[in-house]
Amino acid sequence: MKEQINQLSAYEPGLSPRGLKEKYGLEGELYKLASNENLYGPSPKVKDAISEHLDELFYYPETGSPTLREVLSQHLNIDADRILFGAGLDEVILMISRAVLTPGDKIVTSEMTFGQYYHNAIVEAATVIQVPLREGQFDLEGILQAVDDDTKLIWLCNPNNPTGTYFTHEELRNFLSRVPNHIPVMIDEAYFEFVTAEDFPDTLALQEEFDNAFLLRTFSKAYGLAGMRIGYVVANSEAVKKYNIIRPPFNVGRLSEHAAVAACKDQDYLAQIRERNAHERDKFFQIPESRHFYPSQTNFVFVRTSHPHELFKQLLSAGCITREFPNGVRITIGFLEQNDRMIEVLRQFEYDE
Numbered sequence: 001m002k003e004q005i006n007q008l009s010a011y012e013p014g015l016s017p018r019g020l021k022e023k024y025g026l027e028g029e030l031y032k033l034a035s036n037e038n039l040y041g042p043s044p045k046v047k048d049a050i051s052e053h054l055d056e057l058f059y060y061p062e063t064g065s066p067t068l069r070e071v072l073s074q075h076l077n078i079d080a081d082r083i084l085f086g087a088g089l090d091e092v093i094l095m096i097s098r099a100v101l102t103p104g105d106k107i108v109t110s111e112m113t114f115g116q117y118y119h120n121a122i123v124e125a126a127t128v129i130q131v132p133l134r135e136g137q138f139d140l141e142g143i144l145q146a147v148d149d150d151t152k153l154i155w156l157c158n159p160n161n162p163t164g165t166y167f168t169h170e171e172l173r174n175f176l177s178r179v180p181n182h183i184p185v186m187i188d189e190a191y192f193e194f195v196t197a198e199d200f201p202d203t204l205a206l207q208e209e210f211d212n213a214f215l216l217r218t219f220s221k222a223y224g225l226a227g228m229r230i231g232y233v234v235a236n237s238e239a240v241k242k243y244n245i246i247r248p249p250f251n252v253g254r255l256s257e258h259a260a261v262a263a264c265k266d267q268d269y270l271a272q273i274r275e276r277n278a279h280e281r282d283k284f285f286q287i288p289e290s291r292h293f294y295p296s297q298t299n300f301v302f303v304r305t306s307h308p309h310e311l312f313k314q315l316l317s318a319g320c321i322t323r324e325f326p327n328g329v330r331i332t333i334g335f336l337e338q339n340d341r342m343i344e345v346l347r348q349f350e351y352d353e
């Protein structure tokens with residue numbers, strides 16, 4: 001086996017609601033608010049779309065997801081040959097890393113960001129440069145300074161998971177104008193559909209100026225299809241053509257493709273999700289204790305504290321499973337009732353920062 005695999009461990013999902021109840025001796029219902037899923041679920045039209053295709057399960061899917069490609073390219077107003085689909089954005093990240101990186105290459109990204117950029121780079125025996133965040137934000141200047149002749153990929157996450165912060169259109173344009181244009185800049189916008197900030201990048205527009213800008217999105221978060229596994233990259237068509245050589249021929253399932261088609265066509269539902277989430281998110285930021293939170297454009301809130309495990313346990317006692325980090329706790333925004341309970345805990349908590 002590759003020696004560098006020993007540096008990594010398999011993904012740790014954390015305890016199940018049942019496991020947590022036993023470990024902490026809890027009663028009553030526990031809500032999973034640890035993985036940034038959209039608790040409202042997908043558009044109701046998705047169920048119908050899936051039902052219509054239940055008799056085709058013995059067929060392989062159509063390679064390259066042509067039906068979804070057509071619908072999504074119209075929605076984004078781009079050429080269809082600029083999209084590559086994966087079994088979740090996770091697989092897209094894997095395919096890009098596999099296609100680009102050889103041993104000794106460097107990637108540049110941030111500390112405290114989505115873990116798969118690091119993970120897949122190590123598998124390819126690449127070196128990972130992790131620039132510290134600045135106040136929970138990607139430090140684009142720091143990333144520019146870390147770029148050198150061995151840099152083969154840059155990974156940005158906007159808004160960032162787990163902090164929820166974002167950089168603006170002008171900041172991204174300035175960044176792209178200074179990165180050597182042979183280095184691909186991967187811009188992961190997994191939470192794009194939750195964003196309400198008006199100065200958030202129009203990355204598709206920036207791609208017209210910078211063909212080394214790559215845009216990554218997913219149906220797992222706001223579209224509510226995490227269980228279906230479908231994500232994508234939008235890039236220049238030559239790069240997509242190359243990545244397509246790496247892609248396993250039937251990577252996106254038949255039902256997943258039709259689910260995503262229905263979800264993509266129901267933009268009214270998506271707009272409702274964005275609004276509801278923004279409304280609930282605002283409630284967290286209306287309390288004075290929100291000075292301990294990073295600002296968020298997503299469906300989660302990162303709470304800073306020097307004793308995250310204590311906060312995690314208190315939220316758990318309130319029925320909410322969240323995700324612990326070394327310097328805080330990430331809370332997925334839930335339904336009204338859970339949010340109110342979590343806000344109650346956050347108002348009482350001793351942050352000690």
Ligand SMILES: *Cc1c(COP(=O)(O)O)cnc(C)c1O
Nearest residue numbers: 088089090114161190218220231
């Ligand atoms: C959830 C997430 C992903 C992976 O999404 P899938 O499409 O479910 O694989 C990628 N990037 C970020 C930043 C995420 O939060």
